[in-house]
Amino acid sequence: MPDFAVNLSMLFTEVPLTERFAAAAEQGFDKVEIQFPYALPAADIAHLLRQNQQQLVLLNAPAGDPEKGERGIACHPDRVAEFRQGVTKAIEYAKTLNCNNINILSGISPVNYNADIIEKTFIENLQFCAQQMANADIQLLVEAINTQDIPGFFLNNSQQAFALFDRVGHPNIKLQYDIYHMQIMEGNLIHTLRQHLNKIGHIQFADVPGRHEPQTGELNFNNIFQALDDMGYSGITSLEYNPSVSTTESLHWLKQIA
Numbered sequence: 001m002p003d004f005a006v007n008l009s010m011l012f013t014e015v016p017l018t019e020r021f022a023a024a025a026e027q028g029f030d031k032v033e034i035q036f037p038y039a040l041p042a043a044d045i046a047h048l049l050r051q052n053q054q055q056l057v058l059l060n061a062p063a064g065d066p067e068k069g070e071r072g073i074a075c076h077p078d079r080v081a082e083f084r085q086g087v088t089k090a091i092e093y094a095k096t097l098n099c100n101n102i103n104i105l106s107g108i109s110p111v112n113y114n115a116d117i118i119e120k121t122f123i124e125n126l127q128f129c130a131q132q133m134a135n136a137d138i139q140l141l142v143e144a145i146n147t148q149d150i151p152g153f154f155l156n157n158s159q160q161a162f163a164l165f166d167r168v169g170h171p172n173i174k175l176q177y178d179i180y181h182m183q184i185m186e187g188n189l190i191h192t193l194r195q196h197l198n199k200i201g202h203i204q205f206a207d208v209p210g211r212h213e214p215q216t217g218e219l220n221f222n223n224i225f226q227a228l229d230d231m232g233y234s235g236i237t238s239l240e241y242n243p244s245v246s247t248t249e250s251l252h253w254l255k256q257i258a
C-alpha cells in the first residue's frame, strides 16, 4: 500500500488550518502537506506538527497573487527577483519544519513575452532552485497542471517536464506527478509512472472528472496503487482532492484498501 499523506489545503477544510492537523491525525494521517503555509508563522506550524506527531512532507514556494489569478511566477521574465525571494522564504519554512520537498509552479505563460524567453526564464529559475535546495538538503519538485482548470499554464504535461529537466541539467529536480492533472492532459498513467519512475519524486491524486475522492470518477485507484507498489515506488502518495462529501466520509475508499 502506498505511503499516504494528506493535503491540508484541500481536505479537512471544514475547520481552520490550525485545526486540520488534529483532524487529520484523528483519521490516522501522520504525514501532511500544505500548499501555501505562509499565513502562519513557521514556528506555529512546527508546534502543531509536534503536537500531532506529524511530518510535513511538502510545501509550495510562493506563487504570486492568487487574487489576481496568478498560479505561480517561475516562468515570468519580469518577476525573477520576486520569485527567487519567494524560494528563499520557502527554504526557510522547509528548514524550520523539517520538510524535505518544495514544489514549484511555473505559472501561466505571460502574453507579452515570446515562448523562448518564457522557457529560458523557467529553466534558469529551476537551476537556481535546484542548487539552493540541494544546499539545504531539500528535493526540488516541479508540478505540471492541466490547462482545463488553469488555461495557459506553462508546464502542463510530463514529457514537457522531462525535456525541461534535461535542459536544467541538475540532479536535484523531479516531477511532482499529480494523477488528476495527468489523467486530463495525457492519460496512460501506469505506463508513464513505470517508465519514468526515477524522475518522479512525489505523487498526488484525485479522481477525474470532478477532482473528488477515489470511486467518484473514471480512475481505478486499486489498480494504480497496486501498480505503484509493484514498480517499487517508495515516495509519498498524497490525497489532494476536494471531498464530494465531508472529508471524513470521503475517506471510505481508504478504509477499504487498508
Ligand SMILES: O=C(O)[C@@H](O)C(=O)CO
Residues within 6 Å of the ligand: 035, 060, 103, 143, 145, 178, 204, 240
Ligand atoms: O495540483 C495542485 O493544484 C497543486 O498541487 C497545487 O499545489 C496548486 O497550488
Ligand SMILES: [Mg+2]
Residues within 6 Å of the ligand: 143, 178, 204, 240
Ligand atoms: Mg497537485
